[in-house]
Amino acid sequence: MALRDAVLAALLDSEASGYDLAKGFDASVANFWMATPQQLYRELDRLAADGLIEARVVEQERRPNKRMFTLTDAGRAAVHEFTEATPKPLAMRDDLLVQVSAVDGGNPDAVCTGLRERIRWTTEQLERYERMRNRLLSGRSETKFLAEADRVGPYLTLMRGISFEQENLRWAQEALEVIERRLSRR
Incomplete structure (x- = not known):
């Protein structure tokens, strides 16, 4: 997937400025695609x-003018075309996994620090995703939301992001426990 497709998907909901997209990108697609504001x-x-x-340019008083972006018919067609393509299998690349793989010949204390940092970061991500989930559900049950919402794609991808981070957290906690137990026997 290209950043192009993630941006087009983010614009499905409504018109947005570059600033709004950069700010809201975390809320719409960051659970599966990351980009800096400059890249956006x-x-x-x-x-x-x-x-x-x-x-379209929106003139503002006391602020620079801003551009508001919307999908064209060609953009909607590109989204449609993208959803018809067969996605490539996921390829995992994670520096922490390489460090854990090398822990026996490396610095176990530093690897433990990396695992603790991953646990902290993942916990914060899960909290953020849960806030996003609550916003999307807006007091409705998941069943009701999935039956009535205009768009379910953002919710479904959010649920994947949640399960991905839950597994990251479980694995990091387990790996940290194993390495710390081995260190305590030295």
């Missing part, structure tokens, strides 16, 4: 040049 702005320019989105 460059991609918006490319998408506009390719005719997949269009921009």
